Amino acid sequence: MKEWLAFILPPAAAFAGMRISRLVLGQKLEERFGLGLRFALGLAVGMLVFSQLVLLTALAGINATGLLAWTAIIWGVMEVGLMSPKLAAGFRQIKFQPAHLWLLLLLPVLYSWWVFGRLCTLEGTIEFDANAFWVFKAKILYLEQGKNLVAVLHQSNLGYAHMDYPMLVPCLYALDYGLVNGVDEYVNKIWPFWMMVALCLAILSLARVWKRPHPLPLLTVVFLCFLPASLQFIRNEGGTIPMVFFISMTALLMVTAIAYADEIALTAGILVLAGCANTKFEGIIYTVLWGSVALLFCWRRGWLKSRLLWKTILVAAICMVPYFCFRLAKPVLHPESGWMHDGITSPGTALRRFPQTWFLNIGSRFFSQDFFHWQTADKDHVQWAGQWSGWNSLVNRELSILPWLLLFLFAFSIWRKKRHRLALGILVGVIVAQFTILSFVISCLANMQADVAQVIDFSSNVVGRYYYPFFTAGFLGIMAAWFVDRDSLNPSPPVEAAKVSNPISTVLQPRSKKRR
Amino acid sequence: MPPTVQQSEASPTKSTSLSKQLPVILVTLIIGIIAACLVWPQFNESTNPNEVTTLTDLEKRQLPRMLAATDPIQREGTGLAVYGRQLDHALPKDARVFFSGMIGKDHGSRGGYYFFLRNYLFPRDVEISLDGKAIYREGWFDGIDATSPLEAQTNGFDVWLKIGDDNNLSQPIILSQKGVPKQ
Numbered sequence: 001m002k003e004w005l006a007f008i009l010p011p012a013a014a015f016a017g018m019r020i021s022r023l024v025l026g027q028k029l030e031e032r033f034g035l036g037l038r039f040a041l042g043l044a045v046g047m048l049v050f051s052q053l054v055l056l057t058a059l060a061g062i063n064a065t066g067l068l069a070w071t072a073i074i075w076g077v078m079e080v081g082l083m084s085p086k087l088a089a090g091f092r093q094i095k096f097q098p099a100h101l102w103l104l105l106l107l108p109v110l111y112s113w114w115v116f117g118r119l120c121t122l123e124g125t126i127e128f129d130a131n132a133f134w135v136f137k138a139k140i141l142y143l144e145q146g147k148n149l150v151a152v153l154h155q156s157n158l159g160y161a162h163m164d165y166p167m168l169v170p171c172l173y174a175l176d177y178g179l180v181n182g183v184d185e186y187v188n189k190i191w192p193f194w195m196m197v198a199l200c201l202a203i204l205s206l207a208r209v210w211k212r213p214h215p216l217p218l219l220t221v222v223f224l225c226f227l228p229a230s231l232q233f234i235r236n237e238g239g240t241i242p243m244v245f246f247i248s249m250t251a252l253l254m255v256t257a258i259a260y261a262d263e264i265a266l267t268a269g270i271l272v273l274a275g276c277a278n279t280k281f282e283g284i285i286y287t288v289l290w291g292s293v294a295l296l297f298c299w300r301r302g303w304l305k306s307r308l309l310w311k312t313i314l315v316a317a318i319c320m321v322p323y324f325c326f327r328l329a330k331p332v333l334h335p336e337s338g339w340m341h342d343g344i345t346s347p348g349t350a351l352r353r354f355p356q357t358w359f360l361n362i363g364s365r366f367f368s369q370d371f372f373h374w375q376t377a378d379k380d381h382v383q384w385a386g387q388w389s390g391w392n393s394l395v396n397r398e399l400s401i402l403p404w405l406l407l408f409l410f411a412f413s414i415w416r417k418k419r420h421r422l423a424l425g426i427l428v429g430v431i432v433a434q435f436t437i438l439s440f441v442i443s444c445l446a447n448m449q450a451d452v453a454q455v456i457d458f459s460s461n462v463v464g465r466y467y468y469p470f471f472t473a474g475f476l477g478i479m480a481a482w483f484v485d486r487d488s489l490n491p492s493p494p495v496e497a498a499k500v501s502n503p504i505s506t507v508l509q510p511r512s513k514k515r516r
Numbered sequence: 517m518p519p520t521v522q523q524s525e526a527s528p529t530k531s532t533s534l535s536k537q538l539p540v541i542l543v544t545l546i547i548g549i550i551a552a553c554l555v556w557p558q559f560n561e562s563t564n565p566n567e568v569t570t571l572t573d574l575e576k577r578q579l580p581r582m583l584a585a586t587d588p589i590q591r592e593g594t595g596l597a598v599y600g601r602q603l604d605h606a607l608p609k610d611a612r613v614f615f616s617g618m619i620g621k622d623h624g625s626r627g628g629y630y631f632f633l634r635n636y637l638f639p640r641d642v643e644i645s646l647d648g649k650a651i652y653r654e655g656w657f658d659g660i661d662a663t664s665p666l667e668a669q670t671n672g673f674d675v676w677l678k679i680g681d682d683n684n685l686s687q688p689i690i691l692s693q694k695g696v697p698k699q
Contacts, residue, residue: 108558111571112558115571115579118579119574119578119579123578123591123592124588124597125597128628128631131632132632132635136631140638157644157645157649157650157651157652157659158634160627160631161631216547219547222551223547226554226558228554335652401550405546405547405550412543416539446654482540
């Protein structure tokens with residue numbers, strides 16, 4: 001029973017988050033975005049708000065996890081009640097046509113959800129890092145508050161647990177513990193499961209598959225769900241799937257915002273960026289990169305005077321306050337947190353290591369481990385020790401052939417999708433910048449500087465999970481250019497097309513408004 | 517707002533409409549073929565009956581195993597997680613545990629045991645250094661190890677755990693009445 005309650009917590013938080021995002025972004029949100037995208041945005045905002053409230057109350061000495069979790073459940077149920085007449089009316093409007101048979105392509109995805117949905121309340125903690133860091137910190141948050149919490153944060157022997165990391169994920173687990181009234185490692189996986197479901201719904205909603213069914217967005221969802229890394233990490237706890245969710249949502253919204261000069265998509269993207277920054281270190285870098293791009297874009301579009309934009313930035317900034325307070329408590333640092341100090345101490349070695357790190361980190365994502373196998377004889381230079389094993393050498397264990405596909409899709413989309421060139425260029429630019437900054441951070445670490453064998457090992461065994469969310473986001477962002485564009489999937493008659501000045505806004509408006 | 521690039525490219529004839537569709541068809545086909553290659557293996561069972569590598573394995577092997585396990589502590593069979601859960605279940609919440617064999621650069625690889633059990637035994641006091649101030653360096657701990665269970669007992673610990681030279685975890689030694697596991 002308690003597992004069932006925990007299972008409905010993420011969707012309840014999503015429905016509550018839908019209300020919050022509507023309060024921030026206004027009525028236009030409902031006009032522009034379909035239910036699936038609003039649900040995913042709601043989940044992002046709901047997770048952000050409830051997790052940060054857990055953190056803030058814990059710092060204030062209160063265990064509010066139970067209260068907050070029940071608030072989310074009750075609020076979510078009420079929202080469903082309020083929305084149900086609209087939902088029923090919307091469902092009745094759908095005219096079933098033969099093209100809806102394409103929806104059968106989703107059967108493998110539904111099967112995977114059936115399996116993972118059942119497993120997520122049965123399997124214990126699988127991932128080593130999750131056991132050592134993420135779940136551990138959730139337990140600390142649930143059991144200790146106020147001065148006791150700060151005392152635990154200062155324990156020098158907990159330096160390994162990345163105590164200084166953003167706390168969104170541990171707070172979500174703690175929220176579950178509050179709901180089931182005790183620490184229970186069998187409810188943690190519910191969150192990554194629902195995040196993947198919500199991300200898929202967002203893609204389908206953005207492509208309007210219910211009104212204009214087309215195989216492309218459906219196959220995109222199948223591809224995403226059956227990527228080896230997705231199949232692996234949806235079962236794992238920790239920050240990987242939350243990063244996939246937040247980073248991919250940002251990519252989808254930002255590409256839409258830039259391609260169609262859509263202010264609502266941009267402001268929704270800013271809210272999701274706050275989630276990125278509260279999830280992991282990589283998310284903070286991603287937020288800074290997209291934030292800079294968004295600032296330039298708003299300046300060029302003259303949106304810097306928009307009240308909606310500043311209201312959203314204010315809300316996003318408020319959501320960062322609990323983590324800021326948390327850092328003021330000065331939690332014990334992991335040695336890796338001193339990367340900047342290590343880099344400044346010996347900048348020459350760090351800079352020499354950087355191109356090697358960049359090459360190994362990115363190259364490892366394109367090939368199999370047997371082929372992209374490197375060794376060192378002098379701790380400083382790398383030698384290729386791999387072997388060609390046919391076409392399989394081009395298939396990566398975690399990403400399959402996604403990196404190769406991305407290269408093709410990017411080039412092809414730039415050629416064919418003139419309207420999206422700027423958006424896609426920025427998206428890929430942000431992702432390449434992200435890879436470069438991450439590689440630089442890694443090359444600054446003292447142990448990486450000391451021995452390139454560490455870099456080789458790290459790039460082949462660890463970096464995969466850091467880069468997977470960005471490859472996924474790049475893929476979805478590029479695909480969005482294909483399926484958000486109504487004309488590309490279902491070309492309209494020329495007269496109707498000529499009337500359309502802003503496809504995204506028109507596409508997503510309710511039928512009654514279109515008639516007007 | 518002026519007509520967009522996409523609209524200005526809209527063609528009035530059916531043939532150009534089809535040619536406009538060709539890129540979408542190409543992308544759809546490519547994604548579809550790759551998706552099929554990813555999906556198909558997931559619907560096959562692994563030849564090794566102990567392996568769980570595909571979605572079908574998860575449904576036919578892992579799920580029934582998990583559903584059949586009535587005791588959540590034992591759900592994953594064996595392993596450090598099960599051991600951690602058992603210790604957590606057996607020891608009083610205020611028992612103090614000393615974990616020996618963790619200190620020093622040479623013992624960095626043993627850290628995993630401590631990280632794992634520290635999680636399962638929290639909020640108990642689990643120390644690896646007698647002064648309670650072990651410092652985590654890059655992959656290893658700095659501190660003062662206890663040389664014997666007696667030394668740990670003198671410092672007020674209730675249970676002694678040790679990683680031996682073979683890198684294996686020894687059976688816990690009970691140092692006080694508080695460390696006696698409940699049945």
